[in-house]
Amino acid sequence: xxxxxxxxxxxxxxxxxxxxxxxxxxxxxxxxxxxxxxxxxxxxxxxxxxxxxxxxxxxxxxxxxxxxxxxxxxxxxxxxxxxxxxxxxxxxxxxxxxxxxxxxxxxxxxxxxxxxxxxxxxxxxxxxxxxxxxxxxxxxxxxxxxxxxxxxxxxxxxxxxxxxxxxxxxxxxxxxxxxxxxxxxxxxxxxxxxxxxxxxxxxxxxxxxxxxxxxxxxxxxxxxxxxxxxxxxxxxxxxxxxxxxxxxxxxxxxxxxxxxxxxxxxxxxxxxxxxxxxxxxxxxxxxxxxxxxxxxxxxxxxxxxxxxxxxxxxxxxxxxxxxxxxxxxxxxxxxxxxxxxxxxxxxxxxxxxxxxxxxxxxxxxxxxxxxxxxxxxxxxxxxx
Numbered sequence: 239x240x241x242x243x244x245x246x247x248x249x250x251x252x253x254x255x256x257x258x259x260x261x262x263x264x265x266x267x268x269x270x271x272x273x274x275x276x277x278x279x280x281x282x283x284x285x286x287x288x289x290x291x292x293x294x295x296x297x298x299x300x301x302x303x304x305x306x307x308x309x310x311x312x313x314x315x316x317x318x319x320x321x322x323x324x325x326x327x328x329x330x331x332x333x334x335x336x337x338x339x340x341x342x343x344x345x346x347x348x349x350x351x352x353x354x355x356x357x358x359x360x361x362x363x364x365x366x367x368x369x370x371x372x373x374x375x376x377x378x379x380x381x382x383x384x385x386x387x388x389x390x391x392x393x394x395x396x397x398x399x400x401x402x403x404x405x406x407x408x409x410x411x412x413x414x415x416x417x418x419x420x421x422x423x424x425x426x427x428x429x430x431x432x433x434x435x436x437x438x439x440x441x442x443x444x445x446x447x448x449x450x451x452x453x454x455x456x457x458x459x460x461x462x463x464x465x466x467x468x469x470x471x472x473x474x475x476x477x478x479x480x481x482x483x484x485x486x487x488x489x490x491x492x493x494x495x496x497x498x499x500x501x502x503x504x505x506x507x508x509x510x511x512x513x514x515x516x517x518x519x520x521x522x523x524x525x526x527x528x529x530x531x532x533x534x535x536x537x538x539x540x541x542x543x544x545x546x547x548x549x550x551x552x553x554x555x556x557x558x559x560x561x562x563x564x565x566x567x568x569x570x571x572x573x574x575x576x577x578x579x580x581x582x583x584x585x586x587x588x589x590x591x592x593x594x595x596x597x598x599x600x601x602x603x604x605x606x607x608x609x610x611x612x613x614x615x616x617x618x619x620x621x622x
Contacts, residue, residue: 244591245591246272246273246591247272247273247590248272248273248274248424249273251269251273251275251332251333251427252277252331253266253269253270253274253275253277253332253333253334254279254327254328254331254333254334254335255276255277256279256334256335256336256343257336257337257365258337259286259337260287260381260413261412261413261415261416261443262336262337262419263278263287263304263416264413264417265335265415265420266278267305267594268416269420269423271307271582271593271595272590272592273591274333276307277311277327278305278308278309278310278311279311279312279315279327280311280313280601281314281315284312285301285305288301294576295574295575297575299573299578299580301598302578302580303580305598305599306571306595306596306598307594307596308599309604309608310599310600310602310603310605311327311605315348321346321347322613323609323613324348325352326612326613327608327612328353328360330357330612331357332360332361333361333423333427334348334353334361334362334363335362335363335365335423336364337366339366339378340364340366340371343364350364354438359435361423361436361437362436362437362438362439363422363426363438364438365416365419365443366379366442367380367411367443367444368444369442369444374387379443381408381409384411385406385411387444388411388444388448388451389448389451389454390447391403391406393454397468411443411446411447414446415442415443415446418445419439422439423439453466464515469481471550472525472529474531474532474533474535474536474549475531475532475533477532477549478533478550479528479540479548480548481524481528481540481547482547483546484546486509488545489501489502489513490502491545492540492545495540495542495543496527497527498527533549533550534549536549537549566582567581568580568581569582569593570596571595571596571597571598573598580594
């Protein structure tokens with residue numbers, strides 16, 4: 239096959255990808271980035287995300303960002319032939335990843351127990367919103383549902399001073415869940431090298447969101463009268479800037495830049511404890527300075543003094559920033575409509591090829607090749 243021609247640390251690992259939407263495809267793309275052969279099973283009409291905007295000449299770059307470097311195989315899992323083919327592929331795989339609602343994989347004959355009987359060393363990962371057991375396990379769950387159910391959204395409301403929960407259109411739960419699955423799979427593969435035994439992995443997006451809420455989980459158990467310190471956007475003439483003078487050294491540098499060295503000896507700001515008590519007032523006073531200059535100028539002056547800060551960037555500005563370019567944090571991938579940039583995995587390992595593989599598979603591009611490998615006689619029926 240030509241999709242993954244580069245070698246990586248997982249180049250001997252074969253993965254059956256039974257996922258769709260975001261958490262599962264993100265996990266398996268990271269595995270493909272490290273060289274794994276990822277066989278993505280799609281229904282005859284294609285993964286749901288193939289129609290997800292932005293779509294250029296019939297090709298979704300949203301789909302491409304999550305599925306570059308994989309092999310696309312069309313199987314109709316509503317038919318016995320399709321199930322038989324998926325089982326035949328699984329029997330030759332090291333890893334299976336699925337993110338169906340709990341119970342679906344077992345009903346199809348593609349659950350852990352059924353596939354472990356074919357491949358005892360199998361590492362099998364299930365990703366779901368609420369986990370495989372419990373009273374809410376069968377609930378449908380997309381990222382916005384999990385954000386709301388985890389306490390994450392109401393925590394943000396508290397930090398805004400109350401009101402209505404915020405609108406959401408990002409996929410924090412999905413991405414963190416996919417990353418968690420990615421890490422757990424590699425841990426299970428490492429353990430298998432030592433013991434020869436496979437593993438079942440149950441990843442719940444809800445658990446991931448609770449892990450993000452470190453301070454909030456502990457505050458609930460040991461409430462304190464003091465409110466958490468928040469970092470508000472401070473208005474500039476042309477946008478906003480965020481400043482985080484968390485240490486005494488940071489604060490002293492800040493006072494020097496904005497001409498408020500008298501704060502260093504004032505009871506309300508002179509030490510960390512006092513600043514914590516008067517944090518909102520401090521931020522408001524700092525904003526009197528930021529309002530008089532552009533965000534870029536404020537950032538330049540503060541950063542020159544070593545004060546942690548940044549102006550707020552759009553995604554377009556961030557993707558084109560000198561830091562992203564210098565780090566090589568994006569890679570160009572290509573589908574039938576042309577090339578575009580996708581973010582790399584958020585880690586680097588010197589000497590290790592961990593970049594996205596550039597080819598985005600067309601629907602069913604590798605069906606004939608995969609079926610010829612595993613089930614010559616069943617190929618026409620399985621692909622129908």
